[in-house]
Amino acid sequence: MERVDGKTLFKRALRRRCPVCGRGAMFHSHFKINKACSVCKVTFWRDPGEVLGAMYFDWAAAMVTFLALWAALAWLTNLSELTQFFILSAAAAAAVLVCYPWSRSLWTVLVYLSGGIERPPLRVLPGGGGHKESVAAPVLPASGGRKTTPLRRIHRR
Numbered sequence: 001m002e003r004v005d006g007k008t009l010f011k012r013a014l015r016r017r018c019p020v021c022g023r024g025a026m027f028h029s030h031f032k033i034n035k036a037c038s039v040c041k042v043t044f045w046r047d048p049g050e051v052l053g054a055m056y057f058d059w060a061a062a063m064v065t066f067l068a069l070w071a072a073l074a075w076l077t078n079l080s081e082l083t084q085f086f087i088l089s090a091a092a093a094a095a096v097l098v099c100y101p102w103s104r105s106l107w108t109v110l111v112y113l114s115g116g117i118e119r120p121p122l123r124v125l126p127g128g129g130g131h132k133e134s135v136a137a138p139v140l141p142a143s144g145g146r147k148t149t150p151l152r153r154i155h156r157r
């Protein structure tokens with residue numbers, strides 16, 4: 001798999017595209033993430049718990065908005081603290097909603113960088129599943145070295 005550099009990944013995240021191919025849309029709508037890329041078929045979040053990770057970005061968006069606006073309100077206005085609090089809370093909530101898709105696409109980039117996104121498996125199962133056979137063929141541990149597909153010994157009775 002070719003590595004994609006950080007700048008490209010960041011751009012793809014901003015454009016809400018698949019981090020792997022950069023073409024498939026990650027979002028169905030503002031709040032609805034696609035399960036998989038429509039172009040390269042990777043699954044974005046295999047683990048539903050990834051939503052907790054994306055919340056770090058929600059939190060960051062809320063904090064940055066809160067702090068920046070707080071500084072602005074404190075310097076530029078004479079609003080009461082209670083009024084400021086309401087404005088700041090509303091702005092932080094709005095920031096989370098607005099940034100929602102980007103929180104998720106940025107998190108998906110991190111998932112991708114950590115190896116959590118894989119291309120759809122094109123595995124060739126050697127000899128098919130072992131469930132049909134009752135013959136317990138000794139399975140050799142796949143100690144590296146052999147690149148060729150090991151020939152499975154077939155026991156016929």
Ligand SMILES: [Zn+2]
Binds near residue numbers: 018037
């Ligand atoms: Zn893709």
